[in-house]
Amino acid sequence: MDRVELKRRAREQLGNGIFQQPWLLMVAACLIYSAITSAVSSYGSFSKNSIAISLGSIASLLLAGPLELGLTRMTINRARDNKEFNIEELFSGFKDFGNAFVLYLLRSVFVFLWTLLLIVPGIIKAYAYSMAFYIQNDNPDMGASDCLKESQEMMNGHKMELFIMDLSFIGWFIVGLLCLGVGTLWVEAYYQMARANFYLELKGQTDESGDIVDADVVTEDEIIDSDVFDK
Numbered sequence: 001m002d003r004v005e006l007k008r009r010a011r012e013q014l015g016n017g018i019f020q021q022p023w024l025l026m027v028a029a030c031l032i033y034s035a036i037t038s039a040v041s042s043y044g045s046f047s048k049n050s051i052a053i054s055l056g057s058i059a060s061l062l063l064a065g066p067l068e069l070g071l072t073r074m075t076i077n078r079a080r081d082n083k084e085f086n087i088e089e090l091f092s093g094f095k096d097f098g099n100a101f102v103l104y105l106l107r108s109v110f111v112f113l114w115t116l117l118l119i120v121p122g123i124i125k126a127y128a129y130s131m132a133f134y135i136q137n138d139n140p141d142m143g144a145s146d147c148l149k150e151s152q153e154m155m156n157g158h159k160m161e162l163f164i165m166d167l168s169f170i171g172w173f174i175v176g177l178l179c180l181g182v183g184t185l186w187v188e189a190y191y192q193m194a195r196a197n198f199y200l201e202l203k204g205q206t207d208e209s210g211d212i213v214d215a216d217v218v219t220e221d222e223i224i225d226s227d228v229f230d231k
Helices: 003-013 021-045 050-081 087-117 119-128 132-138 144-154 159-167 170-178 183-209 220-224 226-230
Strands: none
Touching: 003 050, 003 159, 003 183, 021 050, 021 087, 021 183, 050 087, 050 132, 050 183, 087 119, 087 132, 087 144, 119 159, 132 144, 132 183, 159 183, 170 183
């Protein structure tokens, strides 16, 4: 998969300029998403009251899934249909609150449990489940566990490709941090669009090949092997 081409498409869909309207609207969406999730998490973190801490954690858990689904929907609609960004669409995930919440909860729990084994298995599973919200967006009637399973199968043999693409954004995030941190919002908008294009490219490949190949079970030896991302 050509990550340079995927990133070129992302820039084009954002208007090929950091101050173009599409890019600015996506920046606004990322800002709202971050502000809401950070605010509810911080509410509990800065409080010494155990009840407040619990409420903050619960609120964060309840809001994160629907907001992630809404952000996913924005990027996919732009990447696939060239649809204009609409900030209201960020909150469209609340229309599918139940499915989005369960998917976010299950993904978080599974990644956490794999991380208890070692950091590497947790990272691998995070990439295996990285397409779950895109799949849910395209298949609103699909259950959360099925979305995770299909994401795992879809990412079979492609985890390293996404990992390398993610690494290519590190320099941009560093530059964004140097711009008083505000610049990271522009990079995040770019990053989210690139991931949407990765999904569409991957979906095209799996559709053309027919049935998705079953994901391999990760063994202890494979965890040690750096090539496990391509297994």
